[in-house]
Amino acid sequence: MPLAAPVPTIGQHALLVFLLQVAFLLLLALVLGRLATRFRLPAVAGELSAGVLVGPSLLQPLLPGFSHWLLPQRADQMNLLDAVGQLGVLLLVGVTGAEMNFALVRRRGLTAAKVSAAGLLLPLGLGIATGFLLPGSFVPAGTTPTVFALFLGVAMCVSALPVIAKTLLDMKLLHRDIGQLILSAGVVDDVVGWFLLSVVSAMATVGLTAGVVATSVLYPVGVVLFAAVIGRPLVRAALRWAGHSESAMPTVATVVVLVLFSAAATQAMHLEAIFGAFVCGVLIATSGVLDPVKLEPLRTLVLAALAPLFFATAGLRMDLTALARPAVLGAAVAVLAVAVAGKFGGAFIGARLSRLNRWEALALGAGMNSRGVVEVIVAMTGLRLGVLNTETYTIVVLVAIVTSLMAPPILRYAMAHVEETAGTRLGMDPPTAAAQGTPDRGPDAVRTFEHRGDA
DSSP: OOOOOOOOOOOHHHHHHHHHHHHHHHHHHHHHHHHHHHTTOOHHHHHHHHHHHHSTTTHHHHOHHHHHHHSOSOHHHHHHHHHHHHHHHHHHHHHHHHTOOHHHHHHHHHHHHHHHHHHHHHHHHHHHHHHHHSOGGGSOTTOOHHHHHHHHHHHHHOOOHHHHHHHHHHTTOTTSHHHHHHHHHHHHHHHHHHHHHHHHHHHHHHOOSHHHHHHHHHHHHHHHHHIIIIIHHHHHHHHHHHHTSSSSHHHHHHHHHHHHHHHHHHHHTTSOHHHHHHHHHHHHHTSSOOOGGGGHHHHHHIIIIIHHHHHHHHHHTOOGGGGGSHHHHHHHHHHHHHHHHHHHHHHHHHHHHTTOOHHHHHHHHHHHHOOHHHHHHHHHHHHHHTSSOHHHHHHHHHHHHHHHHHHHHHHHHHHTTSOTTGGGGSSSSOOOTTTTTOOOOSSOTHHHHHHHSOO
């Protein structure tokens, strides 16, 4: 029996272009990200701008020859860049999940639940309604209006915990009850947001029938139950085995393997791979055996190189020239208004129902309104699944950028009016050591943001 011919390796020119793409995008992302932080803006805004500059918004119309050479519109070439970006986002989501502190949620209890619930339900409902009201030209061919509307609703209801955590860190508010309440509500938002994204993504992949809707909901529930009952002891055993080495390398390799296998499992179930990565990260966070110091090399690689590269590739898909068309510009303004009103208003109402004063409610609204990283990931998912076209993708990413830029100044303005003793009047648990001015130094969600500084 003749041997099968070997699979051809990547061509010399394709490899050259790929290496230059990665180097060029990463350099621009790092430079523009640092520039953004100098102006006290989230670095993700600069990193997204790197892709925008070399994409169809600027480089393509100005230098079409160079743009075509560097970013040839061929699936085989662009898929190489996409693969690196997908690896980066899966590890980013996994590391973020591993850094979450669910003790915050337990400490803030009912207040966090009210803020998070109102901040999820109102924008979700408004986003779905907006999706049905947008003209049919914004719905890609092959996507049902219902799936499109549901996806837009999910995009409107997510929050970006990293952006606001960095702002709280800069403002020295992490030790205050109001800061910890924002973080705890953000944790709940993240968990529910990834769950909803996985459900809607399954509907977009398989179709929209009663059976698909049922399985789209039951599969993520099954994944969570499996993770809690079987996955947790397996993850704990793997991390304990890796932790026997004094070197960080076994722990880093083990975490990467666990995250990727979990992502592959949910992808095989027609759920989103990032859902599996996030669930795995949560299992790692709750294992109780991980030494955070040994995760530092992976965190550094992801947050310093892979994440900026992912955001730069996300910016490549934005086409700001589309906003020159009145219909697209009008839709962008409408979606942004709905996103801000829904998320800001929902969190504000939840805070007021919890008997917080208006300035504390304003601070919570500003924090929860920030979309940042999470919305960019949602938008990239929608584009990959064909739920969003270039115009709607550009609009959703714009919402992520604008709301992230809005959060810091509004939060600073609100906190300037919050009394230093406000933490004792929040109607929450008795003051903890953190509320009394001692920063929480435990392995919580803030660790990622201290190192990332922006995400």
